[in-house]
Amino acid sequence: MEVYVVTSFGCNSTPNDMYPPTTMVFSNREEAYQHYYNNAPSLTDTYNRAERTVFEYGECIIQMCGYPQIDRAKRPYGVSITKEKII
Numbered sequence: 574m575e576v577y578v579v580t581s582f583g584c585n586s587t588p589n590d591m592y593p594p595t596t597m598v599f600s601n602r603e604e605a606y607q608h609y610y611n612n613a614p615s616l617t618d619t620y621n622r623a624e625r626t627v628f629e630y631g632e633c634i635i636q637m638c639g640y641p642q643i644d645r646a647k648r649p650y651g652v653s654i655t656k657e658k659i660i
Contacts, residue, residue, distance in 0.1 A: 574659045577605030581612050583636075583650025605654060613652040623651070631655035 582594040599605035613634040614623035623636045635651030 574600070575602075576600055576657050576659060577602060577654060578657055579605055579609050579612070579652065579654050581650070581652050583648065585648055602656075609652055609654040614650060630657070 577599045578596060579599065580594050580596045582591070584591040597605075597608060599608065614621060614636040616623050616625060616634065621636055623634050625632060625634045631654045633651060633653040636649045
């Protein structure tokens with residue numbers, strides 16, 4: 574059996590002010606990806622640029638830049654999804 578784990582994470586103004594991540598587990602792939610994309614930062618917003626990283630068992634979208642004058646987001650957040658096998 575396969576399950577999909579969607580985790581939302583981020584921080585406030587500093588990396589020392591991270592908020593607790595939230596995790597949801599889905600047995601249905603379509604529901605999992607719908608939740609993932611509904612909670613992910615926009616990949617098309619040029620002001621709050623986000624990047625997508627794909628890896629072997631999932632992917633992650635994280636906000637990378639929020640202000641033109643600095644190279645990082647003031648309050649970055651992101652979402653990851655992984656596929657896990659349950660034996």
